Amino acid sequence: MTSPTAADYPVHHRYVDADGVRVFYREAGNPKAPTLLLLHGFPTSSVQYRELIAELKDQFHIVAPDLPGFGFTEVPEARKYEYTFDSLGKTLEAFVDALGLQSYIMYVFDYGAPSGLRLAVAKPERLAGLISQNGNAYVEGLGDAWNPIRTYWAEPTQANRDAIGGVFTLEGIKWQYTTGVADQTLLDPMMWEMDYLLMQRPGNTEIQLDLTLDYRNNLPLYPEFQRVFRERQVPTLVIWGKNDPFFIPPGAEAYRRDNPNAIVEMLDTGHFAAETHGKYIAKRIRDVFGK
Numbered sequence: 001m002t003s004p005t006a007a008d009y010p011v012h013h014r015y016v017d018a019d020g021v022r023v024f025y026r027e028a029g030n031p032k033a034p035t036l037l038l039l040h041g042f043p044t045s046s047v048q049y050r051e052l053i054a055e056l057k058d059q060f061h062i063v064a065p066d067l068p069g070f071g072f073t074e075v076p077e078a079r080k081y082e083y084t085f086d087s088l089g090k091t092l093e094a095f096v097d098a099l100g101l102q103s104y105i106m107y108v109f110d111y112g113a114p115s116g117l118r119l120a121v122a123k124p125e126r127l128a129g130l131i132s133q134n135g136n137a138y139v140e141g142l143g144d145a146w147n148p149i150r151t152y153w154a155e156p157t158q159a160n161r162d163a164i165g166g167v168f169t170l171e172g173i174k175w176q177y178t179t180g181v182a183d184q185t186l187l188d189p190m191m192w193e194m195d196y197l198l199m200q201r202p203g204n205t206e207i208q209l210d211l212t213l214d215y216r217n218n219l220p221l222y223p224e225f226q227r228v229f230r231e232r233q234v235p236t237l238v239i240w241g242k243n244d245p246f247f248i249p250p251g252a253e254a255y256r257r258d259n260p261n262a263i264v265e266m267l268d269t270g271h272f273a274a275e276t277h278g279k280y281i282a283k284r285i286r287d288v289f290g291k
Contacts, residue, residue: 005058008058009028009029009030009057009058010028011026011027011028011053011054011057012026012027012028013025013026014026014027015074016095016098016099017098018091018094018095018097018098019090019091019093019094019095020076020079020081021068021073021074021075021076021079021081021091021094022073022074022075022076023065023066023068023073023091023095023098024046024065024066024071024072024073024074025046025063025064025065025066025095026046026049026053026062026063026064027061027062027063027064028053028057028061028062029056029057029058029059029060029061029062030061031061032061033059033060033061034060034061034103034104034105034128034289035060035061035062035063035101035103035104035105036056036060036061036062036063036104036105036107036285036289037063037064037096037101037104037105037106037107037116038052038053038062038063038064038107038112039064039065039067039092039106039107039108039109039112039113039115039116040064040066040067040070040071040109040110040111040112041109041110041111041112041113041134041135042070042110042111042208042211043070043168043173043176043195043196043199043208044070044071044191044195045066045067045070045071045072045195045198046064046065046066046071047071047191047194048109048191048272048274048275049062049064049107049274051274051278051279051282052107052274052278052281052282052285055278055279055282056282056285056286059286059290060105060289060290063099063101063104065092065095067088067091067092067111067112067115068081068083068087068088068091069083069204069207069208069211070198071198083207083210083211083214084210084211084214084217085111085114085115085118085211085214085215085217085218086118086217088111088114088115088118089114089115089116089118089119089122090118092115092116092118092119093119093122093123096119096123096126101126102126103126103128104126104127104128105128105129105130105131105235105289106119106120106127106129106130106131107131107132107133107285108130108131108132108133108135109132109133109134109135109274110134110135110246110247110271111211112135113132113135113136113137114215114218114221116135117137117221117225117228118221120225120228120232121221121224121225121227121228124228124231124232127228127232127234128234128235129234129235129236129237129288129289130229130234130235130236130237131236131237131238131239131285131289132236132237132238132239132240132252132255133239133240133241133273133274133281134240134241134244134246134247134252134271134273135247136247136251137222137225137226137229137251137254137255138222138226138250138251138254138255139219139222140248140250140251140254141247141248141250141251141252141254142246142247142248142251143244143245143246143247143248144245145245145246146246148163148164149164149212149215151163152164152212152213153213153215153216156213161209161213164209164212165205165209167212168199168205168208168209169196170192170193170196173192173195173196173199174189174192176192176246176270176271176272177191177192177270177271177272177275178270179243179244179245179270179271180241180242180243180244180245180269180270180271181243181269181270181276182268182269183276186275186276187272187275187276188275191272191275226257226258229255229258229259229262230258230259233259233261234259235261235288235289236255236259236261236262236263237262237263237265237284237285237288237289238252238255238262238263238264238265239265239267239273239281239284240252240264240265240266240267240273241267241269241270241271241272241273241276241277242266242267242268242269243268243269243270244270244271244273245270245271246271247271249266252264252266263288265284267280
């Protein structure tokens with residue numbers, strides 16, 4: 001009897017009700033295998049993990065939700081959802097409970113880090129491993145690209161809110177994908193075009209501006225995230241696009257401060273490392289967590 005291959009496991013596209021939200025998620029692999037919980041970042045959705053899912057679904061049970069405000073997750077207007085990272089964390093708590101996920105290796109990237117690490121603080125016993133791909137949890141990891149946003153944090157005036165609006169334009173989104181990438185032919189333009197189109201849904205720009213402002217409330221929680229790293233000491237792979245203008249290499253190296261056994265690896269690429277190095281990241285995940 002031959003072992004199952006990735007081709008034996010289709011990718012399912014599902015919805016589940018959690019926290020008053022209709023959460024869309026991608027699921028693949030054998031539910032009896034170790035679960036990989038893939039948490040996406042701004043301005044995209046679980047689609048950013050399409051290559052990792054294809055590469056790893058023969059060995060892992062993969063679950064990749066769309067956070068509220070992103071992708072195909074639906075938030076009823078009557079829910080009066082407050083778009084903060086506390087809210088995203090609580091929705092993730094409800095989501096893993098709705099799916100009955102009692103143990104998972106968590107992959108965090110960008111916005112997925114403060115959202116997912118809130119889940120780790122709330123349910124630390126369920127965290128079986130951690131993969132941080134440009135998922136920041138240390139003040140020293142914030143690069144100069146945050147400076148206009150820091151101004152908005154300090155003075156949340158309408159003028160400063162308007163000043164960061166370029167981040168949500170097609171060119172602004174494309175810039176996040178292309179900056180720091182030597183071979184841009186590795187990038188699929190479908191990604192920034194689709195992200196931009198989804199960003200145009202009624203009310204979405206205001207949602208994203210609210211989340212951008214609320215990001216300042218993640219920084220005071222960094223010590224709590226770090227406490228979980230110290231106390232749990234789970235197998236950890238920190239794999240980082242070193243040319244990311246938002247989350248810079250010192251933020252990756254800092255993981256070793258709280259977990260000396262963390263594997264820290266720098267890739268010669270930008271923010272969306274999985275877009276250019278997906279197969280390699282999948283290989284490293286197998287190396288570290290596949291035994």
